[in-house]
Amino acid sequence: MSTETNNGVRGLTTTEAPFIEQAKNEGLLYIHQPYDLYSESNHEAWRSLYARMLPRWKKYANAHFLKGIESLCLDPNQVPRLEDVNQFLCPLTGFKAKAVAGYVPAYAFFDCLRNRDFPTTITIRRADKLDYLPEPDIFHDIAGHVPMHTDKAFADTLVRFGELARLAAEIGESIKDEHEKLVRLESIIKAMARFFWFTIEFGLMREGKDMKVYGSGLLSSYGEIEHCIESPNVQRYPIQLEWVINQYFEIDHYQPLLFWVDSFDRLFSLVDQLETWMKDGRLNNVSPGEPLVNEEDLKSFMIAGAGGSVN
């Protein structure tokens, strides 16, 4: 008998989980992972996703990711328990997966990274709809992101990036004119979001003569992990900060333009450069367009700048 029938709930399926709806209604963001609520169909979704990704990871993923998957001892057969993942992850880099009920406002998200916490979605996509999902799910977060967090240079880069959010909030706070503050913060957050997108989510890595994948959006997509490497329609360029922060992107189709680095030390140095540019005002007026910065994201930076708690 399935968990659905036993508990009268619909498991922890993305957009269909009463547990998550209830947490949101109560205003909760950080939650626990009610593991018993996963239905057989949820585990089946994990099993199928993992089984079909494994050969593609071996072919297209960067070496740090493959090592990370091994270090985490992920069970291919069932949805992982975050506490088990953390037991392997934490001793390596101090990072921990932290369960969340839904969208985390931008400042809080970046600030979690600074503290080596990774906001982690606990729901999983439907077993009969494995391909496209606009929302993150536990497969994207745990199988796509977390293996990268086992790598010290990558983990340190994330922390460093998280620190920039604090700098952005301080810069915002230093601007007295309210309109000017909003305009500048919006531009800085947009630049940060673009950087995150073209590196952490969709970054490529050159390993010798081979192009590999390190971005989690690619690592958790069965179709795009192959497409981004094999397709002649994808433009792949060495990363340039001025391009990345001014480049809009769309999230509902395969990416036509990607950027590569040849090491995580290089990525770390780009975050340093981003900091310098933020201080110098070079992020104050980036090119308009996607991603849109919503009011909640802006507010999260302003509250942090004014010394309020965002977690």
Ligand SMILES: [Fe+2]
């Ligand atoms: Fe992601």
